Each structure stands twice: as structure tokens, then as C-alpha cells.
Amino acid sequence: MKVAMIGWEFPPFLAGGLGVHCLELTLQLAKLGVEIDFYMPRVAAEGDLRVADAHRHLNIIEVEAEPIASPYGGTRKRGYDAAFNDAVAQYNARLAREFRSHDADLIHAHDWITAPAALHLRGVTGKPLVWTCHSTEWDRSAGFYPQSWIMDVERRVSREADAVISVSRYTGHELARLYGADRSRLVPVHNGVDFAKFSTAAERDYGAVRRRVLFLSRVSRQKGPMHFMEMARRVLRSRRDVEFVVAGKGEMLGEMVRFAAHEGIARNVTFAGYVPEDRLPEVYRQSDVYVLPSVSEPFGISVLEAMTSGLPTIVSKTTGVGENLAHVLKTDYWDADEMADLVLSLLDHRVLRETLGRNGALEVRKFTWAACGRKTKDVYEGVLGRGRPARGYAS
Numbered sequence: 001m002k003v004a005m006i007g008w009e010f011p012p013f014l015a016g017g018l019g020v021h022c023l024e025l026t027l028q029l030a031k032l033g034v035e036i037d038f039y040m041p042r043v044a045a046e047g048d049l050r051v052a053d054a055h056r057h058l059n060i061i062e063v064e065a066e067p068i069a070s071p072y073g074g075t076r077k078r079g080y081d082a083a084f085n086d087a088v089a090q091y092n093a094r095l096a097r098e099f100r101s102h103d104a105d106l107i108h109a110h111d112w113i114t115a116p117a118a119l120h121l122r123g124v125t126g127k128p129l130v131w132t133c134h135s136t137e138w139d140r141s142a143g144f145y146p147q148s149w150i151m152d153v154e155r156r157v158s159r160e161a162d163a164v165i166s167v168s169r170y171t172g173h174e175l176a177r178l179y180g181a182d183r184s185r186l187v188p189v190h191n192g193v194d195f196a197k198f199s200t201a202a203e204r205d206y207g208a209v210r211r212r213v214l215f216l217s218r219v220s221r222q223k224g225p226m227h228f229m230e231m232a233r234r235v236l237r238s239r240r241d242v243e244f245v246v247a248g249k250g251e252m253l254g255e256m257v258r259f260a261a262h263e264g265i266a267r268n269v270t271f272a273g274y275v276p277e278d279r280l281p282e283v284y285r286q287s288d289v290y291v292l293p294s295v296s297e298p299f300g301i302s303v304l305e306a307m308t309s310g311l312p313t314i315v316s317k318t319t320g321v322g323e324n325l326a327h328v329l330k331t332d333y334w335d336a337d338e339m340a341d342l343v344l345s346l347l348d349h350r351v352l353r354e355t356l357g358r359n360g361a362l363e364v365r366k367f368t369w370a371a372c373g374r375k376t377k378d379v380y381e382g383v384l385g386r387g388r389p390a391r392g393y394a395s
Helices: 017-031 081-098 111-125 137-141 148-162 169-179 225-238 251-263 279-286 299-307 321-325 338-348 350-366 369-383
Strands: 001-004 035-041 045-048 059-063 108-109 128-132 161-164 186-188 212-216 244-249 267-271 288-292 312-316 330-332
Touching: 001 017, 001 111, 017 035, 017 108, 017 186, 035 081, 059 081, 081 111, 081 279, 108 111, 108 369, 111 128, 111 148, 128 148, 128 369, 137 148, 137 169, 148 169, 161 169, 161 338, 161 369, 169 186, 169 321, 186 212, 212 225, 212 299, 225 244, 225 251, 225 288, 225 338, 251 267, 288 299, 299 312, 299 321, 312 321, 312 338, 330 338, 338 350
Parallel strands: 001 035, 001 108, 035 059, 108 128, 128 161, 161 186, 212 244, 212 288, 244 267, 288 312, 312 330
Antiparallel strands: none
């Protein structure tokens, strides 16, 4: 089997989680015997080193169109700027002209930024199209001023692709609700986590309490950072010995800082900024509770990282990864009172911390990149008529 895969980034060029997903997925597909032509914008990683020079498990084809940002980061408030939109349009147009994987069995595209070229190529080549939705424009904007033209792109590809992979059942239901996508062609395939990078629950001393509560994510409206701050304010009404760590960067950071100053809790809130990947294990290890109150979270890889580290975790009910987890605490993203009560309970009760942390670390072992690869290959075989159709959503 050969696949022409269309992406936006790939290590060592990383601007968001999309590149990590593409690397891990292609590694697993290669182990399963799938040959991959991976298309991405041309990037100089270090000097004249090309991304293709760093990887041998697939054939990377770099198109001469410069990616200048990620759709998952930056300082975006109401939409991407003109330069980013132009870069996406340029990439899609050149990719359509320079496509040369005519021996591929199918095309696999990721998110809206690759959809226009993928739809065009499906039309001119007749090859089946698989599309993976990592997040919708509604997710990324948290419902505040979503870009209608991006939603139009997502609507079209979610309806016209031969199969649509969503990173969670939650996201699949959103595609059906927002865009009328055919549920029978929607297939949930969860992301994985690299367990070797993070400490295990066996290494955590649940008796040594630092009273440190962690928010580690992109600091955007989608992730609910102000709900985290409101929870912090309410916890600090009960006790003043708790530290809240905000790790990440994004457009909501200034609002969080102003809130902390205005509410008189600045001494209890540490803004750690962006945390490099090699420092993540230590940040999780030094925390007692992890909270992700996302307004709309398609998956949530950081949740798996925290739980792998044995860290007791609280997530919003609108976090996709939570649909398949029992050993996390779940609350409505807007319910700061309940969130504060859960944090206080975890800080005050060692048995609860340890039970949730140890059981959670075991439970997340089912989220592997190997499973992601196998299920994705099953989708390929389904659209090619080589195996049983992948199971979609019954309702």
C-alpha cells in the first residue's frame, strides 16, 4: 500500500502538535509496510539541512511554499493574519501543481490547511481521500468569531472525503453537528503518548505535597485559561498556601496577568511561559494536580502526559480524551466552584491523590501510537475495499 500524505509541518520543524502526530503516525505505518510520500512546505531546519534529511522511514517531498506559523499557536484573536492565509493558499496551489505520487493508492490530508489541495487532487486523480480532523475552527476559536471561510473548507472536506478520521468521538460528533458530515464515514482514532518520556506513578511520592496546581497548554480561549484563574481565586479564598503554575504562551496571557493582579492573587500564580519538551517531565513531576478546563478540546495529549506521570488530573467534560478515561475527575469548564472543590479535595486527601494518580497512569497505557497506526491502516483498507469497512458512528 502506498499513501500520498499531505501535512503542514514535520520534525524538526514543529509549530504545534500536528507535526508530532504526523511523525508518530508515519513511523507506525512504515512498520506496517505502508509506503508514504509526505508533502509539506519547504523548510530549512538548520542551515541548509532539509527536513527530508532527518528521516528515512518515508519519502518527504518539500513544496516551495514557506510556512510562517501554525494554526495552533501564535497571538491569534479573531483570525489568522493575511500572511498566514496567503502562505496556506500558496502551499495548496503549488502542491496541486507539483503532485507526483501517481502510484499512490490514496490521499491522506490533515486539517483544513491541506484540504483544498487534497480535494482538487481527489478530483483530478480519482484516488480515494482520507481526511483527519485534529480540531475544527469552532474548537480553535472556542466559538468566538470563528472564520466562516475556514468552516466552509471543513464543511466541504468532511462531506466529500471517502473517510474522515477524528481524534475523538467528541470531534466526530462535532463534525456531524456543525457540518452535517455522514456519521457512517466518521471514524474515531485516538492519539497516543510516548510513555518513555515521562516518569511513572511508581516514582511519585504522593505524601510530599507541594500544593502546586498546573495549567500546561496553549494559553488561548479554547483551553479555558480564565476558568483556571477563576478556580484559583476561589481555592485561595479557602487557603493561601497553594501555588498555581501557568505553563504556556498565547494571546490570553495578558488577561490572566491582569486578573491575578486585580484579584490580589499574583503572589500565588507563577507564569512559567513556554516549556521545552525536554523540561515537561520535570514540570509534571513537581506538580500535585493538573487541570485542563478546555471550552472545546478535540483530544488533549497533555492530559495523557500528566496521567502517565502519575499526576492526578481534572478535565472539562468537553475534552475529547476524557471520553475514554475513567480515572480522571471531570467537570463543566465554566463551573469554577466545582473545579475548586475538586482541587481542594485532591490537595487535602493523599488517598484520593494516590488512587487517581496510580490508576490513571495504568489506564493511559491503552493510548499508544501503535494502535493509532493500526486503526489508521484499517481505515485505508476500508476505503480501498481490501478489508472490512472501519466502524463509524452509529448515532
